[in-house]
Amino acid sequence: MNIKTKFLGEVEINDGDIITFEYGLPGFPDLKKFVLLPIDGDLPLAVLQSTEKAEIGFVVAYPFAFKKDYEFDISDEDKEDLKIEKEEDVIVYSIVTLKETFIESTLNLLAPIVINVNKKLGKQIVLQDSAAYPLRFPISTLEGSAK
Numbered sequence: 001m002n003i004k005t006k007f008l009g010e011v012e013i014n015d016g017d018i019i020t021f022e023y024g025l026p027g028f029p030d031l032k033k034f035v036l037l038p039i040d041g042d043l044p045l046a047v048l049q050s051t052e053k054a055e056i057g058f059v060v061a062y063p064f065a066f067k068k069d070y071e072f073d074i075s076d077e078d079k080e081d082l083k084i085e086k087e088e089d090v091i092v093y094s095i096v097t098l099k100e101t102f103i104e105s106t107l108n109l110l111a112p113i114v115i116n117v118n119k120k121l122g123k124q125i126v127l128q129d130s131a132a133y134p135l136r137f138p139i140s141t142l143e144g145s146a147k
Helices: 075-081
Strands: 002-004 010-012 031-040 045-050 057-063 092-097 113-116 121-124
Touching: 031 113, 045 092, 075 113
Parallel strands: none
Antiparallel strands: 002 010, 031 045, 045 057, 057 092, 092 113, 113 121
């Protein structure tokens, strides 16, 4: 099926690639269906695009590429919501706030997007420690596993 996107124009997606966010995303509780669209194979970035509303799309990044010691625990409730059975089922992204130059852009480490890739379920989790998990972590350098 074809969908219109915020950043990439019209793209073709498979129904099997749609990720369901049962609770939507903060600020967008009514939007439940999203898809991850790669931006560039050489960059740890993608677009989390709503399949229901073309103007709703977020640039997301693999946070471990920018902060190698980034880690957090997923609550039992969130594991249940996402039907997580093992760690390998999970991929994590952070929303990128784009600035005038990419080097000035920031990652939201406080509210990661957790996706069960096997069950195609997603949820944005708000962590409690804003000192350890900043809302605006500078993207300036790759320091993690995607270097």
